[in-house]
Amino acid sequence: MDFEELKEFRKDVKYLLKRYKSLEDDLSVVKLVLAINPDERPPFSFRIDNLGIDSCIIKVKKIACKSLKGKGVNSGLRLIYAHFKAENKIVFIEVYHKVDKEVEDRGRIYKNFG
Template identity: 70%
Template sequence: MIVFEEIAPYKKDFKTLVKKYKTLADDLETVKKVLCVLPEDRPPFSFRIDNLGVSNCVIKVKKIACKSLKGKGVNSGLRLVYAYFEEEKRIVFIELYHKNDKENEDRERILDYFK
């Protein structure tokens, strides 16, 4: 069983996005179920973020199905960044955003988490 945690900035991201996308909480529960079975990166759905200078596995999920974005399926544009600690069986959600709101993940936030 994998334990899921969220950092404070992620919680703020979620709170903002759930107002816009009403099904987001349920959609993320589905993502969690998938991550319990397949926590590593799986292109084209998710990619490891390299060149961060941290030894832990940081992954960006690019294809999240969101029921609030009808007709988009997994191409909803939502992005989730998380750290996966394999030995501890733990996933920490770091960032959640829509690709129209920002182009890339916040590398500074990721590095701050590992400080």
């Protein structure tokens, strides 16, 4: 599986690293899981429907974060990515904490994949 990141995603990570020091390691674990099973798996992740685009955009709701001890997969971190099955590729679009934002940045999705 090839992994790519949008420039905006890298900025999200840099911002969140100030609060969650283990985020890079946590994302490495997520990459290992996605390399084996990149499709949506409710209740951990699901496809974002009604976007009106062909790309498969998936939102991961259950990410374990070592910096948030005692929370497990209920850390509140969210990851949005595009999965391109034919190319065996995943593009990370956005990462955020649910306290900072309620929903994904659909403008970013449309700009890059619409």
